[in-house]
Amino acid sequence: MSAFYRSVKAGDILVKKSKVRKNPENLSRKVILWGMGLLLVILFIFIVKGLSSAVTPSSSTSGSSTASNSTSPTGSATAEIKGKVQEVSLNISAAGYNPNKLVVRKGIIVRILTSSTADAGCERGVMIPDFNINEPLDIGSDVLEFTPDKTGTFEFMCQMRMTKGILEVIS
Numbered sequence: 515m516s517a518f519y520r521s522v523k524a525g526d527i528l529v530k531k532s533k534v535r536k537n538p539e540n541l542s543r544k545v546i547l548w549g550m551g552l553l554l555v556i557l558f559i560f561i562v563k564g565l566s567s568a569v570t571p572s573s574s575t576s577g578s579s580t581a582s583n584s585t586s587p588t589g590s591a592t593a594e595i596k597g598k599v600q601e602v603s604l605n606i607s608a609a610g611y612n613p614n615k616l617v618v619r620k621g622i623i624v625r626i627l628t629s630s631t632a633d634a635g636c637e638r639g640v641m642i643p644d645f646n647i648n649e650p651l652d653i654g655s656d657v658l659e660f661t662p663d664k665t666g667t668f669e670f671m672c673q674m675r676m677t678k679g680i681l682e683v684i685s
């Protein structure tokens with residue numbers, strides 16, 4: 515009788531103990547999970563905000579007066595054919611690329627005559643991924659040459675992919 519009583523008591527205590535032990539554990543695990551979730555959400559918001567604020571200034575000040583997204587052209591220039599090459603000028607500054615749409619012809623050497631200001635940071639590193647171009651350009655005047663072998667609308671961008679322009683290759 516007393517042994518039975520004792521075992522019941524011990525069982526009670528065990529149940530109580532495990533309940534007591536379980537609850538705070540679950541609670542702290544929940545708190546940690548919620549905390550991590552919240553942190554992720556905050557981090558995500560910061561990243562998105564950082565990206566948009568990095569893109570907005572370059573677009574709002576790029577050359578022409580019309581405010582627009584940095585990927586939409588603020589001005590367009592068509593390359594001029596001169597003998598065996600086609601030439602087009604591109605101004606590079608902290609404000610971005612001006613014009614930010616270049617129209618060129620397929621199969622003819624494109625010579626982009628760049629003029630970069632000293633305040634142009636990574637914008638002087640021009641990439642055209644579709645044509646495997648990644649060219650660091652000098653402050654002042656420099657030349658970027660390549661021959662487009664396909665038609666279509668492509669993007670050119672700074673090496674950090676923040677400032678963008680459009681390269682349209684026509685036949």
Ligand SMILES: [Cu+2]
Binds near residue numbers: 636637672673674677
């Ligand atoms: Cu950049």
